Amino acid sequence: MASLPLIQCFHVAKSYVAGEDILRDANLQILKGEFLFLMGPSGAGKSTFLKMLLGLEAPTRGHILVDGRNIHRLSRKDIPAYRRTVGMVFQDFKLLPRDSVAYNVALPLVAAGRPPGLVRSKVKALLQFVGLEKKAGTPCCRLSGGEQQRVALARAVANDPWILLADEPTGNLDPCASAVVMELMKAVHDRGTTVVVATHDPSLLEHIPEARRVHIHEGVFYEEAEASSTVCASALGGPGWD
Numbered sequence: 001m002a003s004l005p006l007i008q009c010f011h012v013a014k015s016y017v018a019g020e021d022i023l024r025d026a027n028l029q030i031l032k033g034e035f036l037f038l039m040g041p042s043g044a045g046k047s048t049f050l051k052m053l054l055g056l057e058a059p060t061r062g063h064i065l066v067d068g069r070n071i072h073r074l075s076r077k078d079i080p081a082y083r084r085t086v087g088m089v090f091q092d093f094k095l096l097p098r099d100s101v102a103y104n105v106a107l108p109l110v111a112a113g114r115p116p117g118l119v120r121s122k123v124k125a126l127l128q129f130v131g132l133e134k135k136a137g138t139p140c141c142r143l144s145g146g147e148q149q150r151v152a153l154a155r156a157v158a159n160d161p162w163i164l165l166a167d168e169p170t171g172n173l174d175p176c177a178s179a180v181v182m183e184l185m186k187a188v189h190d191r192g193t194t195v196v197v198a199t200h201d202p203s204l205l206e207h208i209p210e211a212r213r214v215h216i217h218e219g220v221f222y223e224e225a226e227a228s229s230t231v232c233a234s235a236l237g238g239p240g241w242d
């Protein structure tokens, strides 16, 4: 049975400054359960696109639907529930550094109003999942970069989101820690979550060779086959393509 589209972008444009489009006519469908790498050089608009999926930025033109709903037309009261359906991992972790691992992972569960018993059992299961159960009481600032990213991943999936977004999740990690984080992302995907990883680093693709690859170039999305034939050649030796 064919999967249904979970994320649909129709003619999306985004500019921060009038007349300077970061995205200009971006069309994309991401199916439920896909693992997608969003590729593009620095400044291509990858983070901007992820922020739009989170609802932190709105398109200047066009529409983004998630599960059939235009996420930029949600009523104020529906926004928190929508945000809980999307988990996000950042390059710089964005943890509360002085607070413990368990506290950081518990935060989204508490914010969602989960009862204390469920928060405790869920935090325990999440820390087991990322292999940090023995560090539950450790302040995050005393962890390695790889461990911090595993905490951030546990926090991102705490409320069982439909979608996991990751913005250069291994950008601050060594190859070994990167492999562990990518393995965990794959495990999240294997549980049915749709995963979108934005990166400019082609070596990340080796961790999940079967994943779909979409490039952003000059404000438009291209599937990898299309991108390599129509874009890479023209950009050889030029700026802005990796």
Ligand SMILES: Nc1ncnc2c1ncn2[C@@H]1O[C@H](COP(=O)(O)OP(=O)(O)OP(=O)(O)O)[C@@H](O)[C@H]1O
Pocket: 016, 017, 022, 040, 041, 042, 043, 044, 045, 046, 047, 048, 049, 200
């Ligand atoms: N809040 C903002 N105000 C103005 N310009 C912005 C803002 N956020 C991003 N930009 C600009 O939009 C463009 C795309 O930025 P974005 O961060 O989305 O790119 P990226 O592909 O994620 O790059 P990187 O890999 O370096 O993070 C850049 O030129 C950036 O300077």
